[in-house]
Amino acid sequence: MTDEDESDLLAELRRPRPYPAVSVTLPTHRHRPENQQDHIRLRNLLGEVEKRLADDPEVSREQAAAVVRQLTEAVDELDPEHFLEGLVLFAAADEARTYLVSAEVPERIVIGDSYLTRNLVAASARQIPYLALILSTGEVRLWHGVGYELHELDHDEAGFPVVSSGAERDGAPTRSGDHAAEQDFRNMLAEADRKLTPLLQEAALPVVLVGLRQHIATFRELSRHGAVLATDLEVGGLLQTTAAELVEQLAPARSALAAIDAEEALKALDAARSGRRYSAGVQDCWQTAREGRIGHLVVEETFRVSARPEEVEGAPRASLVLTGPDSEGAEDDIVDSLVELVLEADGDVTFVPEGALGEAGGIAAALRY
The missing domain is CATH 3.30.1330.30 (Ribosomal protein L30/S12)
Structure with missing residues (x-):
């Protein structure tokens, strides 16, 4: 989502609505067994919303029933297996909207004439776009991330992966006296750095370097983009990692970027x-x-x-x-x-x-x- 799209969405969510407009936020969990308990807590919150609407003299029985119906239908469609760190749920008599966010939110119920959007803004503020460069002896891969969304950039998008012309995969980057292998490795890293240039000219995103310590040190030595090499993740063996696995590995890097x-x-x-x-x-x-x-x-x-x-x-x-x-x-x-x-x-x-x-x-x- 672009900044303009996000601003338009927030403005639309914040526009006045007929009272009651209900905002529900709940901290949630990604994994069992906690995420199963989240669904129970959410049901309890819905019960509290129903009680508060029933006790509100400004809300008719028909209005309360309509809002509760919207909330119930929205919750019925949620799968706890897909929960992230937070849930934001908006409902009025004629609509319901659900947002799973990768940021912790408080447990709250707010009833007013507009929706409470600050949790979406706070979550979005944590969704810092970044590039993750996965370094190995024989290959360099590039991923683009926004929060917990992650996808690999391919040859058509960015010219990656960059493959060494001679270094052995999965081995040490150099062997004592093996100058040819060392030069192949350095040439590969230099080529990867060159391919970053047009991407960073479009948007100066922070770059996370992922690999063994010696891989990262050599890349930093060669790179012409030191100003955007934001943080390092010293771990090997991630060359063939799936997006779901890699996004979990990158959690410390995302915290560092925040x-x-x-x-x-x-x-x-x-x-x-x-x-x-x-x-x-x-x-x-x-x-x-x-x-x-x-x-x-x-x-x-x-x-x-x-x-x-x-x-x-x-x-x-x-x-x-x-x-x-x-x-x-x-x-x-x-x-x-x-x-x-x-x-x-x-x-x-x-x-x-x-x-x-x-x-x-x-x-x-x-x-x-």
Whole structure:
């Protein structure tokens, strides 16, 4: 999905809907037996939704039945064997949407007049596109990944795999005194590096190097793309690995890429602070987002604020009235709307671990001006 497609989807999901619009999020698991328990917990959440709708004086019996029916049908179609780290489920009287996300989400039920999209944004922020270069003695293969989606780039797409003209497969890259074999190996790596050039010109994606330590060291020595060689995974024997197997092996690399992304976001905030293009706290970020001035919004993953936007005619600033989540006109999590404002203005959003922003109050932004 392109950034434009994602922004359009989030905007469509956030558009006002007839009350009640229900958002359900649940942390899930990929493997047995935990994922079987996830389905039971999900059924329990649906029971809680049904109870809350039945107790809500603003919801008619017909509306409640319609929403519960949509939720039940959506859950019936879910297969726990395909669960990832999180589940996001949206439902109204006339629709239901389900999203499996590769990021942990809280267990929550939110009933309002729009869907809660921040978990999709946070999950997407973790879906960092990358290239994985699988190094071996006689062959180099290239994979393209976005989160847990992974596919191998073939000859037509990128000119891979690159095969050595003489080195033995599955052996050591060189033998003492075997200069021909060593040169074949180095030539193969240099050719693989050359084939990366047009791909990186299209999009400067981070590259994960996968292989034995000596393979990685030699490639780094030869490469002209050191700036994007983001992280290493020192493991051999993955040349013929399936996508499903390889994506599990790449978990540490994806975590490293997410940490790098968070670090770069924090550096961008430091530079903005030095250049007096910085905003911190939910009130100031709300104001600058409304003005379209935020270039990069950084939010701690656990940061939530219930608030009601307030426009006062003639007032110089758009403000927020902090409230409880059940107050009239309040949004359960105003950060969701704030994120949407930034995305609509072509800004970036990064979620960072709790406490990473220090005294900024859980949210901060680098401003365009």
